[in-house]
Amino acid sequence: MKTRWYLLILGLIAALSLSALLWMARRSHGPTVLVSQDGQLLYTLDLSQVSSSYTVTIPWEGGYNVLTITPETVYVSEADCENQVCVQHGPLKPGGTPITCLPHRLIVRWADAS
């Protein structure tokens, strides 16, 4: 009798685990970009939710970077930093290197990149 109860609990846990997995799978996003500045996460951008391009201006101590977000990628379209490395980097590429603006302590990268 007790064995039956244990089997029932085991079955329940298996069912719950499966539900959790399905929920996480449904919850999982399309390609996601993280935007952080000085170690603080500013934006989590799910590109699958982007229907048309838009821009976001990120200020930093009197300066700024303008991010352009498209359905496919993100890039720094304009900045007033002295070296312009972030602008010259161009769009994030799948599996590519992050965009870094050292003067403005800004990092733009894919969420799944380690």
Added chain:
Amino acid sequence: MRKLILCVLLLSVLCSCSTAPVRREFFAMDTVITLEAYGDSAALDAAQAEILRLEQLFSIGEPQSDVARLNAQGTLTLSSETAALLAAAREISVASGGALDVTIGPVVRLWGWYDGSPTVPEAAELTAALALVDYERLRLEGLDAALEKPGMAVDLGGIAKGFAAGSAAKVLHDQGVTSALLNLGGNIRAVGAKPDGSPWIVGIADPQDPASYCCTVEAMDCAVVTSGDYQRYFTQDGQTYHHIFDPETGFPADTGLRSVTVLCEDDTWADGLSTALFVLGLQDGAALWRSCPVDFEAVFLTDDGISITEGLDGRFHCSEDYEVIAR
């Protein structure tokens, strides 16, 4: 039967707990630093604190740092860390015939890199600055350091991040972390392997398109450091000038290399050697690989192709053809 079912229950609960790494990102040593470890965040706190502590010793722009005070005063009793770093730099300078020279400070200053507005200097000024570049005239005796000529200046930009990466890795190790990946602005340190035992995969940026990686190397318990002409540069009169100086000429090294990646168990050597190899070029760099007292492997990227040292064969992955340099 009951015990068996209990074991299954316990295992299923344990398996459902995923082991995600803890991650830390911050700015220090004039770059972005990312620490990722399989362990608790206290270990990362300690590693971060160690990097910030070393920055206070090595930074040329921090007035109270060992380097700034040595440059200002000409003599100084150093912290043990700075003394160890300068001693290692000297060994690399000797091994590379001066291709790495930490007394390059007057040249870097003249080119305007410290001001953030680099320009090409006048030839006469460059000649005067070059006369102050000579690692053999940086005297080291225990913790005591002396610059033998007035105006000499130490710049640890080509080697300090490596030392810091190694020190941070040691802190993590002491905290019981056996799996971590540290990235100090291109100075990568693989601590152990991934949790599943497989090696870390480190991407090497494509110099033609630094937004992409062109190849990867497998790394376990070693440093992977890249020096490239695309990392910091400026353009003047249509000409591009990068930040890695040839101590012989006082100009950005021009040997046809676009980048060099060094894999070495010693982080400080990895960092110093990547700079030295970039200055030496492919042929002389391969000669250094054969003669160096410290074992390392390297990936050389030129506009014409890719060369790797033979110890990397099997650990290097690239869709393009590449040459293997034999010992």
